[in-house]
Amino acid sequence: MSEQKVQTMEDFASASGISRPTVSKYFNDPDSVRSSTRERIELALAKFNYTPNLFAVNQNRRQTKNIGVIVPYLADPFFAEMARLIERRCIDAGYWPILFSSHGQRQMEINALETLRSLKPAGALIAPLGRASDLEALRKFADDVPTVAFDSNQDIGDAFVGSDNFQSIALIVDYLCRTGEPPCFFEMPPVNPNALKRRAAYIEAMERFGQTPEIIRVGGQSWEFEKMGLEEGKRLISERKLPTNTVLCSNDRIAIGLLAAAYQMGLRVGRGQGCAIRIAGHDDHPWSQFTCPPLTTVSQNYTAIVDSSVEKLFALVNSGTKSESREVKLFDGQLVLRSSA
Amino acid sequence: MSEQKVQTMEDFASASGISRPTVSKYFNDPDSVRSSTRERIELALAKFNYTPNLFAVNQNRRQTKNIGVIVPYLADPFFAEMARLIERRCIDAGYWPILFSSHGQRQMEINALETLRSLKPAGALIAPLGRASDLEALRKFADDVPTVAFDSNQDIGDAFVGSDNFQSIALIVDYLCRTGEPPCFFEMPPVNPNALKRRAAYIEAMERFGQTPEIIRVGGQSWEFEKMGLEEGKRLISERKLPTNTVLCSNDRIAIGLLAAAYQMGLRVGRGQGCAIRIAGHDDHPWSQFTCPPLTTVSQNYTAIVDSSVEKLFALVNSGTKSESREVKLFDGQLVLRSSA
DNA sequence: TCCAAAACTTTACGCGCGGAAAATATTTTA
């Protein structure tokens, strides 16, 4: 191991006997240099363990390799999982994902956008907070940076990728109606458009079945869904105010709270004999398979959403042009039958 | 809004009538300039919405304001919560936290370290993977960068902050022994030293009570703890191989899996009459309050661990000196009595 | 009112690299 203090690209170039511009070319695209040159560089690379200074690189490149990823709430396993999949895709494509969580707070989303902007990202994948979002800030950001939105369709960015709530809700309403009492709908707080769409989809599906929609309304902007499901659930059960004994929850986290409420109130959950209540969710969160009983739900197509949004973003980045129209891509949910409903 | 295209600090300085070096001083420490000057700058700031180019800043500063944060598994709500708290502390202190998740994989931890290094961070807060970690890589990193380790004590970094497993496990073993049948111990996979320490602590505590330790052994390196608790739990229950009907799980995620197993096998969990099994956990994960039944566990002192490790790191960063000895700080757990045990 | 201390301005350099242009070397094609 020759110790020559190879710190800069200049050092590395002279140590490997290649000119600096060629080395620079190599780092930007290894295939852009002759294979014999590539081999010499990679030999030296193994010997000196040099990596270019990220700050200098990014300051000079017309376009960085940074991809900003903003999720509204990282403690939500749905977003943790999405973030994980997105990170992997970006890294595999030679990009550098930078993850931000808005932690449910407007100001944190704004800060994330500002910080991200100063990183001059090649593109961004954003799941907006929703109602708490500063739409102006999001729009301004998306004007400057190629942006694909996912999960929550706030009409920002060059494209949106998500689930078709009308399809997925219809799917489970259909299932619940066919197999027993039609469901009432336990809303999530209207933090984002998904909340409203799922409610609308529920109403539409119920009416198609000739049934009267019954909605358990929830207000506020909190992201503590489980807590909400538990507290509101306990109240409703003890006051006997549940409209029906089949409850479709707007998402799995609400359902997890409601399951806990039912358990604590001594209500047996499931579709078998002796069960007092059926509970279903939406999303197929990573942990819905471990609830008691395991949760019947509709899965979002995680990988399809991630693959599609990442692909779309890279297409935008590589084309360099702003898309003329905003593309919206929705994937179907799939029924996940477990034993809670 | 005068539109003069204020892009660089040069632009901003001349637009606000102040020299660039003074503006630069302001951005590095607003209190280092005269209050009248500060006001003029902040007035211009509100008018032009300028922010310094992060790359240029970090390239030139002797020390960046970046704080690297590496957690082993972000989909684990314990780490998601820790990360959230750490991020907030860093931002409040004027630093810029950059979050990495190793996703349970050795190579990803190594990559995170390398990427982090090229960001020239002022310091790093690392919860190592554990057994899967490349200790050499961690040590080399910690040699160059002020580093505080947390959660998993791998003997790296300038300090370690975590929970006192011997205290916390003794606490719950004590409780379980006093209130019923002494517990057996459902291990977590030996992914890190905590796994081994908790086992040892269990054995020690049981022997102090004059009881024979009974351990349900688990191998492997998987981080899918719930799945493990569920599958192994179902097997043990159906084969009637549970050593005792009181099970202390090495962590809450295992316990959540075991709760599901008990439910699916028709075993009633709790300490009341008619209950067939008691299940307790460790950590007080954010969701342990929503299990069926709610999980009795030992809480880790999240905020104390975060506050202490962040403080220690800032002290290291500001002192500029390597600490001569490695400081270890352990916090006590607290019994969280719910209804599962 | 004067003077030292503090704050500011001017000037200049350097960080490490991307990238353009022109000259030179190497490989490929005919």
Place this chain on the structure above:
DNA sequence: TAAAATATTTTCCGCGCGTAAAGTTTTGGA
């Protein structure tokens, strides 16, 4: 084997800002 095509080298500039040094102005206290 010569000419054309492709790679590489040399030389140079610039990115946006931190920071040092020297000179100038402002401030606050005696």
